[in-house]
Every structure is written in C-alpha cells, then in structure tokens.
Amino acid sequence: MLKCISFKSSTSSSTIPNPSQEGTPSISREYNLAVHTTSYTEIRSNVEAQLHHLNPNRDRVQDALTLIPTRLTRLISTFFDHTETASDLCLHLHQCLLRARDLHAPLLDFFQTLNPTDPTQNDCVRALRLFHPFHAFQNPIPDSLTFSAIRSDLSALKTQLDRRVAKSLSRLRIVRRAVRGSALCLVAVAIAVVAATVAVTLHAVAALAAAGAVPVCAFEKKELAELRQLDAAAKCAYVLSNDLATIDALASRLRAAVEGDKVLVRLVLERGNERYLVEEVIKQLWKSHKGFLEQVEDLEEHIFLCFYNINKARFLVLQEITSNPA
Incomplete structure (x- = not known):
C-alpha cells in the first residue's frame, strides 16, 4: 500500500532525482484495492492477532538509528515516535469501537x-428496559x-x-556542477600536457583526477543515502496523516450517530414513557x-488498514536505513 521512493543515480549522471516528483499513492484507491482483494482478509487476520505489536x-x-548521521537522528526518531503514537491511538479507538458494539448489542438483538x-x-416494554x-x-466513540x-x-x-x-x-x-567544472579543467590540462609530450606529468594529472574523484563519489553516495531515508519518511508521514484524517472523519460520523440514538432514547425517558413516543x-x-x-464495519476496516500502513511505513523507513546507511 505504501510505496518507498526509488532512486536511480550514478556519479556520471547529470541529473539529480527529485523525490517530490514521485507520485504519492491515492489513499482511497489503495484502500479500495486492499479491501476488495483477498489480501485484505490476511491483513485483517494478522492485525487482529497482533493488535498490540509494532x-x-x-x-x-x-539499533537502526545508530546507523544514520547525528543530524538526521532527531527527524527520523521523531517519525518512529509519531507512528507509535498513531498506533496507540488506533488501538484505543478500536477498543472504543468494541464498547460501542457492546452498547448497541442488546438493541440490535431486539430488532431481530x-x-x-x-x-x-x-x-x-422490552424496549424501555x-x-x-x-x-x-x-x-x-x-x-x-x-x-x-x-x-x-x-x-x-x-x-x-521536505x-x-x-x-x-x-x-x-x-557538487555535480563542481565535478563537471573540475572535469573540464582536467581535460584542458591533459591536452596541454599531451601537446608538450610530458608523459610523467600526464600520469600525475590522471592520478590527481582519480584522487579528487574519490571523496566526491563518497560524498554523493552518502548524500543520496540520506536523501532516500528522508524522502521515505516524508512520504510515509504524508500517507499516514491522510489515513488518520479518514479515520477521524469516520469516527466523528459514528459518534454523531451514537449520540443521535442516545438523544432519541433520552427523549422517551424524559417524556414519561409515552406509548406513542416509544413506538x-x-x-x-x-x-x-x-x-x-455499516459505519462500524467501515471504521473498523480503516483502523485495520491503518495498523497495516503504520507497520509498513516503519518497515520501509527502517529498510532504507539498513540497506543504504549514510
């Protein structure tokens, strides 16, 4: 459901990948795909079995945070803290949903x-009881x-x-502009050396070029690794924020529905149990x-998928850290 940024770059490339140009997955599209495939049954059963596990x-x-530069530690650590908080809130909401079901269960049985x-x-008489x-x-709720x-x-x-x-x-x-400029200078020096037929100096220039390329390549590799980690966290934070917005809206709608039922019941009890009003x-x-x-089922499905997304997001960011240490 969540997708991690993919970078294709080399030191010889003249373009730099721009993570902001990568499309962010559509929440509703991804949700509908998951719910209407057999994999959703697996997601739900796995989440139900491991509701308390991140x-x-x-x-x-x-352990993974020790692999990243100190300047990134706070941001990446904050990402993992926020996903843990989101998981705790979803767990709490799921428990509230179970209580709402229990609250309505006697009425639902009565309606059967x-x-x-x-x-x-x-x-x-049964209704009043x-x-x-x-x-x-x-x-x-x-x-x-x-x-x-x-x-x-x-x-x-x-x-x-971002x-x-x-x-x-x-x-x-x-850095890449500097590399291109340096390369032009080295080519000019090499041509001058060849023209002067000074072979020893030519070898010295080649050695100098190789020596200068090493730190530049190392810097670019390190910078790209950091870029992958930061961009993965940014994309996952965006997706999770949208997931929580959807859950928030569904929970508000359900809360209003429960409150509306309670208002009707209170009206009966306050009016002295009039037969017509009870009916x-x-x-x-x-x-x-x-x-x-339907609202309860819809909200529960989104909660399960949010649990799945939270763990998926944590895994993707962790994977970027461990597979591309900066």
Missing part, C-alpha cells in the same frame, strides 16, 4: 425479533480532538523532512441500526 519494534528501531411497522405493547442502560452509558494532535505532528514533520530533502538536493546539484423511537432506531452496523 513491527519493527522499538528495539530494532533504536421486531415487527418495525407495528410494535406491540410487549415490544414497548433496554433504553435505561443504553442511556446510562457515555458515548464510547471519542471526539475528533483525539487525532488532531498527531495529524498536526505528522504534517509538521513532513514539512521539516526542507531537508530540498537542502540535500541542492548540495548534490552544487416512534423504536421505528427510528430500527431504521438507523443497519446504517450503524
């Missing part, structure tokens, strides 16, 4: 045996403020990472319960 875990991350067009007196505990419970802080943190981190990527690209362009509320709740189940 992969790679904190120990592996700490109900004739919604003509509730009986017995149906009204269910309304009291339903009203007593607080809405288990948290408000949108839950995810706003981590989304803001991921957005700010992406901005910082700035570092831009600086790295700028350094690479300067009307039963009918309204019956109409909305199917939508409630």
Whole structure:
C-alpha cells in the first residue's frame, strides 16, 4: 500500500532525482484495492492477532538509528515516535469501537425479533428496559480532538523532512556542477600536457583526477543515502496523516450517530414513557441500526488498514536505513 521512493543515480549522471516528483499513492484507491482483494482478509487476520505489536519494534528501531548521521537522528526518531503514537491511538479507538458494539448489542438483538411497522405493547416494554442502560452509558466513540494532535505532528514533520530533502538536493546539484567544472579543467590540462609530450606529468594529472574523484563519489553516495531515508519518511508521514484524517472523519460520523440514538432514547425517558413516543423511537432506531452496523464495519476496516500502513511505513523507513546507511 505504501510505496518507498526509488532512486536511480550514478556519479556520471547529470541529473539529480527529485523525490517530490514521485507520485504519492491515492489513499482511497489503495484502500479500495486492499479491501476488495483477498489480501485484505490476511491483513485483517494478522492485525487482529497482533493488535498490540509494532513491527519493527522499538528495539530494532533504536539499533537502526545508530546507523544514520547525528543530524538526521532527531527527524527520523521523531517519525518512529509519531507512528507509535498513531498506533496507540488506533488501538484505543478500536477498543472504543468494541464498547460501542457492546452498547448497541442488546438493541440490535431486539430488532431481530421486531415487527418495525407495528410494535406491540410487549415490544414497548422490552424496549424501555433496554433504553435505561443504553442511556446510562457515555458515548464510547471519542471526539475528533483525539487525532488532531498527531495529524498536526505528522504534517509538521513532513514539512521539516521536505526542507531537508530540498537542502540535500541542492548540495548534490552544487557538487555535480563542481565535478563537471573540475572535469573540464582536467581535460584542458591533459591536452596541454599531451601537446608538450610530458608523459610523467600526464600520469600525475590522471592520478590527481582519480584522487579528487574519490571523496566526491563518497560524498554523493552518502548524500543520496540520506536523501532516500528522508524522502521515505516524508512520504510515509504524508500517507499516514491522510489515513488518520479518514479515520477521524469516520469516527466523528459514528459518534454523531451514537449520540443521535442516545438523544432519541433520552427523549422517551424524559417524556414519561409515552406509548406513542416509544413506538416512534423504536421505528427510528430500527431504521438507523443497519446504517450503524455499516459505519462500524467501515471504521473498523480503516483502523485495520491503518495498523497495516503504520507497520509498513516503519518497515520501509527502517529498510532504507539498513540497506543504504549514510
């Protein structure tokens, strides 16, 4: 679902890869592809079995951070911290979702045996018995403020990472221009030496060129490695921020639905259990319960996919660090 940046470059290339030109995966497209393929069943079962596990875990991350330059440690470490926070929030929301299901379960069971067009007196009595505990419970779905802080943190981190990527690209362009200029100077010197038929000096110029190329190549290799790491973290931060925005919107919608059901129930209880009002509320709740189940399923699917994306993002950044140490 998440894709890592791929760089194709060599010291002889005259162009520098620009990570910002790489397309970021469409969240909705990737989500729909995952949900409507058999692999989603695997994703869901794996996440359900390992809801409390980050992969790679904190120990592996700490080991990997020793492989990167000190100037990058804070940014990359912050990325892993934010993904861990996002995972904790998704876990908390999933637990809230389970409580919402438990809260509605008695009502949903009641609707299975109900004739919604003509509730009986017995149906009204049963409904009232269910309304009291339903009203007593607080809405288990948290408000949108839950995810706003981590989304803001991921957005700010992406901005910082993008700035570092831009600086790295700028350094690479300067070095490559310097290399081209040096190469022209060396060619001119070599031609002059050949013209003077001073073979010894020619060998000296060639040796000088080789000696000068080594640190330049080493610098470019190191800079490209840092560029890959920074860009992978920036892209993953962007994708996760969008994932959390989608989850936040779905959670807000579900919270509003639960709150609407609680308002209807409170209206009945405050009006002294009037038979007509009880019947009307039963009918309204019956109409909305199917939508409630769909919203719960939709949110749960996105939570599972976000867990998957978080671990995938952590793995991709870790892979860039270990396979291309700067």
